[in-house]
Amino acid sequence: MLKQIAFGLFLLAIPFQNYGQDSPNVIIIFVDDLGYGDLGAFGHPTINTPNIDKLAYDGVKLTQFYSTSPVCSPSRAALLTGKYPIKTGIYGKRGVFFPDSDKGLSSEEMTISSFLKDSGYQTACIGKWHLGHLPEYLPNSHGFDYYFGIPYSNDLSPATSDWVGVTDFPPTPLMENFEIIEREPDQRWLTKRYTEKSIEFIEKNKDKKFFLYLAHTFPHVPLFTSPKFENKSPRGLYGDVVEELDWSVGEVMKTLHRLGIKDNTLVIFTSDNGPWLTQRLNSGDPGIFRNGKGTLWEGGVRVPGIIHFPKVLKPKTVNNKFYSTLDVLPSIISLVDPERSLPQDLDGSNFLDELNDEKTVHEKVLYYYHQDQLFAIRRGPLKAHFRSHDSIYGGDRNYKEYDPLLLFNIEQDPGEKFPLENLDDNIIKEFKSLFAKQVKNVVPTQSKIDSKINDNQNEDL
Structure with missing residues (x-):
């Protein structure tokens, strides 16, 4: 027994950059509009999420994990590229991509998928893409071998929304690679179908290195769940939807265990942004944090973060440092190719080495943008708002x-209720200096989100 314990401690002490030749599989589970307070592991009293809770219990729970944007398309671009969205043009007055958008994330951008594809991985994107629906912008043009899912949000067709303008959009397409295989799929079955496709991909590639990006459509509105989960949660339909997502996570983890590859698979679970509070009971819960989706208050950008990697990470770990989705790509690069220098244009850093060591000195600055405008900065425990809105x-x-x-002071006042008074001049100068340098050094790329196609092109989507 003592030898087993000693060997286990040895594994936990291995720095990520010395992980070895046996590169791990990578799974990112990215859900849509889930609030920080929507999971049992993060404090929800009635939504039952045993599988996600177990993922957190057996891995590392990140209490201060941030999406880089409070809305869908920019947050997804930041996750996959490790860059602020203003660098890739994935920002704009429209907020996100629509069925009449004629641009998307450039295939020239390095992404998690293109890096891992070049590193010999089998790659799949299953679920919501939302980074451009024309062929040159789809997942298969970004290093994914396989794609199955909806290319944008599930509320952008006349069948699911009565918003002004949406009634002119085509039926929601369900795609497999570049082909539309269904128009207006029955959304009650989306979570189940995504899960089945994910398991098929894992089973097919169990003896190879693989990357699975499972980007669930829900709990973005409109909400749908399969009959098995209807009326199961005291939280109502929203709770039913989240509990089916929890089931999906459980099925993926059971598959890894059954195939004997769970210990060698890095699993990251998080949300693209905070809950869409204007949807009332059909929206999630930001927990103790202020406001929600679309804003740069904590409730809009602080999201549940879980990292599960049994071969290296200590289980039952709660990490209270702050990280963001910008750190995911740099961490994966450092894990898979430790000899490679990180590209200078990345905005994140490798956080994996720190997760086993709470004592590591953590100097980090995070910039919060609304479209191309810098609104706020966080450094250490302090968060400075230069502008704000509740839109x-x-x-x-x-x-x-x-x-x-x-x-x-976000660590003392995470709900942003009590602004600090009698501010030290040096603190003001420091944040103003950070603001000025960021604005000077980061020049926005032209917006791709605000570019639209003509009506004739729209008919063929």
């Missing part, structure tokens, strides 16, 4: 500017 997408509802700035 959902591109509007300026309750827009405010702060002079000199609105400052919170």
